Amino acid sequence: MRHIAIIGSGPAGYYTAEACQKQFGEDVAIDIIDRLPVPFGLVRTGVAPDHQSIKAVSRRYEAVALTDTVRFVGNLVIGRDVSIPELQGLYDAVILATGAPSDRPLGVPGDDLPGVIGSAAFVGWYNGHPDHADLAPRIDERDVVIIGNGNVALDCARILAKTARELEESDVVAHAYDILKKAQPRSITILGRRGPAQIAMTPKELGELGRLERASVHVDPADLPPTSVDEALEPGQRKSLALLRQFAEPSPEKVVAIRFDFFVVSERVEGEGRVERLVLERTRLDAQQQSIGTGERVTMPADLIISCIGYRTPPIPDVPYDEVRGRFANEEGRIRPGLYCVGWARRGPSGTIGTNKPDGFLIAEAIAADQPAAAGKQGRAGLDALIAERGLEIVTFRDWQKIDEAEIAQARLGAPREKFVRIADMVKAGRG
CATH class of the missing domain: 3.40.50.720 (NAD(P)-binding Rossmann-like Domain)
Structure with a gap:
């Protein structure tokens, strides 16, 4: 044997x-x-x-x-x-x-401030993993920033934006359901260091964002590449890019705004005692379609940062x-x-x-x-x-x-x- x-x-x-x-x-x-x-x-x-x-x-x-x-x-x-x-x-x-x-660390100054959490911890919290059951993130009326352009980032944004009715038939655990059904983020921003054509989000999951009851999705048209790039993309990438173009069209504002912000990389997290803002550097793509810094800095409010940049x-x-x-x-x-x-x-x-x-x-x-x-x-x-x-x-x-x-x-x-x-x-x- x-x-x-x-x-x-x-x-x-x-x-x-x-x-x-x-x-x-x-x-x-x-x-x-x-x-x-x-x-x-x-x-x-x-x-x-x-x-x-x-x-x-x-x-x-x-x-x-x-x-x-x-x-x-x-x-x-x-x-x-x-x-x-x-x-x-x-x-x-x-x-x-x-x-x-285990979450890969964000790896910038200030990433140890309260209010900065990894996606493994956040997903584990609403999915009932014993290691993360006591996380209890502060969500209501907060500016949430999600770093990453994969499906996990979409999961985090979608669960945050859903109403209690939309979560009823899920197996989100009680301690998370009780918070999520009462809490309503002020805004959700999804950050990516590269552009819309380079996202790792699949069309099915991306399309779900556009069907949420209380959330509207927004993309800056200036971030979108010309349609001439589509032919070189894989079919799934083309479909995802088409969805992002739809999100860039004018649409009615709902109570929660989900915004995509491309061509940015985290530089540091700031706040007194807990996270209050995120300092970013604008990026651009080089000839190999990799992101490089431009030297331009921008700052955005952030009461909760969820880092979806990989695992170990x-x-x-x-x-x-x-x-x-x-x-x-x-x-x-x-x-x-x-x-x-x-x-x-x-x-x-x-x-x-x-x-x-x-x-x-x-x-x-x-x-x-x-x-x-x-x-x-x-x-x-x-x-x-x-x-x-x-x-x-x-x-x-x-x-x-x-x-x-x-x-x-x-x-x-x-x-x-x-x-x-x-x-x-x-x-x-x-x-x-």
């Missing part, structure tokens, strides 16, 4: 488990280990709560989790409860699928780490003999949920090539012995099903669930 441990129960983890099942058949036992008592990672706490159709992919992971060869081991912290060297002593292969849940994989003791790229040091997923990484932990935060599927097959094939035969290690029996010896309280997938049932049962009217946001409450619900 070949024994494999996968650290992380998000999309990368479950796609890799599925790939290992197909690679090794019935002759494999896979333990999927997560520090939280609940599975599915980014699908649960990263995907926007009003995008329930995307969250439905968890049904595929559940089908994998309920097979005889796969086991979920929740509420087990690697590096605290069990070490990587210990796991390598027990399993033929250990695969790190921990994602990139947190280091784990005893694992080589690439500080520059913010991921585990690896060569095509290989870290050292018997230790691998997959998904964002391997390549950095890029791609969609589905991008992790071929990644999983890459690692399964690498394991087969590196280890033609199983080494006769203890696997899950050895892990269970360590857990018992140390008095650790783990959560199984059956326990998760009880948590799932409890969350669905306590949902507000119209919502799919009300998530537990405290680990102790999750564990208690898992005990039934």
